[in-house]
């Protein structure tokens with residue numbers, strides 16, 4: 001686990017190949033995504049490193065239902081009693097403990113390093129996590145905790161949400177898996193529907209934000225909206 005301060009009160013928790021995010025608003029903690037199963041202990045450690053404790057965790061927002069994002073949510077909810085938020089399309093999957101949408105196979109995106117894909121795929125394919133009741137089912141345009149605007153950005157998966165965070169600091173796009181930023185901005189490894197995925201990247205890029213953080217890869221610390229708007233990977237002909 002590696003904790004990185006993105007800006008005051010906003011932390012990236014690197015859990016190996018996937019990130020979660022911790023936001024402290026006046027002492028109340030919000031966690032975005034939870035890594036793969038068995039990562040609750042590392043997330044608790046990250047919370048301590050950020051100067052707080054698990055009892056302050058009040059809200060857990062899930063960008064989508066893939067197991068590298070919802071793997072440890074049941075354990076963290078048990079420990080904290082936090083409210084869990086997800087889009088209404090993915091909530092039934094989380095409630096069934098099933099990370100895969102029936103009839104919606106994941107297809108590899110163009111130009112992605114195949115070894116990363118082959119490494120991740122068995123994890124996604126296993127598809128089962130501890131079922132969990134979703135407390136708040138969100139929709140496009142909803143505002144969560146007064147600070148996070150929900151952007152329904154399907155394509156990687158239906159019901160995927162990105163979040164636009166707006167506080168006293170800089171605006172931050174929490175991109176989830178709409179795309180990734182490993183060595184550079186690129187498609188995520190897999191999409192249910194790549195055409196929808198492209199329009200979702202454009203939808204997120206049209207917002208105003210200085211910083212962008214990703215489920216996979218490194219944050220962009222300035223002019224992130226312009227960089228995403230001007231990136232050509234999602235505009236090239238498929």
Ligand SMILES: [Zn+2]
Nearest residue numbers: 064066156177
């Ligand atoms: Zn995903």
Ligand SMILES: [Zn+2]
Nearest residue numbers: 066068177215
């Ligand atoms: Zn992911």
